[in-house]
Amino acid sequence: MKRDSRLSSVLHALLHMHEADGPMTSETLAKCLGTNPVVVRRTMGLLRKTGIVTSDRGPAGGWRIAADLRTVTLRQLHAALGEPAFFAIGNRNETPECLVEQAVNAALDDTFIKAEALLLERFSQITLADLAADFSRRYAERRRQGA
Amino acid sequence: MKRDSRLSSVLHALLHMHEADGPMTSETLAKCLGTNPVVVRRTMGLLRKTGIVTSDRGPAGGWRIAADLRTVTLRQLHAALGEPAFFAIGNRNETPECLVEQAVNAALDDTFIKAEALLLERFSQITLADLAADFSRRYAERRRQGA
DNA sequence: TCTAATCGTAACTACATAAGTTACATGAAA
DNA sequence: TTTCATGTAACTTATGTAGTTACGATTAGA
Ligand code: FES
Ligand code: FES
Numbered sequence: 514m515k516r517d518s519r520l521s522s523v524l525h526a527l528l529h530m531h532e533a534d535g536p537m538t539s540e541t542l543a544k545c546l547g548t549n550p551v552v553v554r555r556t557m558g559l560l561r562k563t564g565i566v567t568s569d570r571g572p573a574g575g576w577r578i579a580a581d582l583r584t585v586t587l588r589q590l591h592a593a594l595g596e597p598a599f600f601a602i603g604n605r606n607e608t609p610e611c612l613v614e615q616a617v618n619a620a621l622d623d624t625f626i627k628a629e630a631l632l633l634e635r636f637s638q639i640t641l642a643d644l645a646a647d648f649s650r651r652y653a654e655r656r657r658q659g660a
Numbered sequence: 661m662k663r664d665s666r667l668s669s670v671l672h673a674l675l676h677m678h679e680a681d682g683p684m685t686s687e688t689l690a691k692c693l694g695t696n697p698v699v700v701r702r703t704m705g706l707l708r709k710t711g712i713v714t715s716d717r718g719p720a721g722g723w724r725i726a727a728d729l730r731t732v733t734l735r736q737l738h739a740a741l742g743e744p745a746f747f748a749i750g751n752r753n754e755t756p757e758c759l760v761e762q763a764v765n766a767a768l769d770d771t772f773i774k775a776e777a778l779l780l781e782r783f784s785q786i787t788l789a790d791l792a793a794d795f796s797r798r799y800a801e802r803r804r805q806g807a
Numbered sequence: 808t809c810t811a812a813t814c815g816t817a818a819c820t821a822c823a824t825a826a827g828t829t830a831c832a833t834g835a836a837a
Numbered sequence: 838t839t840t841c842a843t844g845t846a847a848c849t850t851a852t853g854t855a856g857t858t859a860c861g862a863t864t865a866g867a
Binding site: 516517518520521522524525528529532545546547587597598599600601602603604605606611612613614615616617618619620621624625627628631632635636639643644647648651652655 | 663664665667668669671672675676679692693694734744745746747748749750751752753758759760761762763764765766767768771772774775778779782783786790791794795798799802
Binding site for chain 3: 687698719
């Protein structure tokens with residue numbers, strides 16, 4: 514399957530919205546992301562449902578952040594997107610009769626469950642404010658070097 | 661996306677082959693796995709290329725394990741399958757110009773690289789012999805309980 | 808040698824899901 | 838009323854495993 518890049522997309526969009534003065538339109542965001550305005554609306558619409566962003570129609574409308582960057586974690590964003598599966602690999606049969614397959618599933622599940630816990634743990638600890646701060650660091654760094 | 665269950669499949673097949681006396685045919689394995697003989701050949705063929713199994717044609721032919729179970733790790737099997745991607749989630753753009761997207765990618769990459777390291781680490785430590793032993797434990801347990 | 812069993816492989820379909828696109832309705836501002 | 842912008846349905850595209858059909862190649866054994 515094709516990889517799900519929606520988390521990456523919304524993070525990118527949210528940080529640009531944070532840097533921007535007023536609301537940003539789907540059109541503008543789509544150009545930033547190199548995609549289509551409808552894709553932006555579809556994806557950002559999921560964040561609207563959980564109150565992370567708001568949207569306004571009509572002239573001077575667009576998308577705005579509606580939450581404190583320090584309180585929004587990557588885990589919350591992942592949840593807002595519907596908790597898409599992290600892994601592209603899985604068991605052939607989740608509830609096997611066969612003891613052989615049960616042994617196989619147990620070994621794989623043990624590993625993947627631990628990896629998922631690690632991912633969720635780290636996602637819980639990273640906020641949008643952290644990413645914004647990292648961007649600022651990179652920006653300052655570029656100005657220092659770029660003359 | 662449909663999940664890749666080939667690692668699960670080959671583990672299941674290999675353990676059944678370990679329990680069996682002679683070679684097992686694609687037909688038999690397919691019935692075990694609840695799939696098609698061609699799928700078995702296609703997948704097991706990848707293991708043959710790295711010498712983990714051998715196949716023989718003709719009557720009394722089929723698949724046999726060609727390695728010491730104690731030396732074959734899940735990591736080697738994953739490699740033999742072509743190192744399919746672990747994650748169903750990824751960056752929108754792997755080499756962005758934009759500093760915002762670089763900050764986003766850095767955060768996600770950091771997390772996913774650590775999770776992948778964990779997976780590979782654990783996969784390196786689990787051998788087919790471990791799974792066979794776990795199966796034996798489960799088998800003994802069932803006999804003890806099942807009357 | 809003939810037959811049947813098996814693998815090897817090509818080619819096609821089925822499936823799942825995000826992404827991309829087109830089209831149009833809805834609503835708000837000036 | 839016009840224009841800008843979102844909301845959303847519907848359809849297409851892309852990607853890769855899984856499933857299926859078909860047939861060729863090889864080998865054991867009668
Ligand atoms: S794309 Fe990050 S520049 Fe808007
Ligand atoms: S399926 Fe495990 S029983 Fe063969």
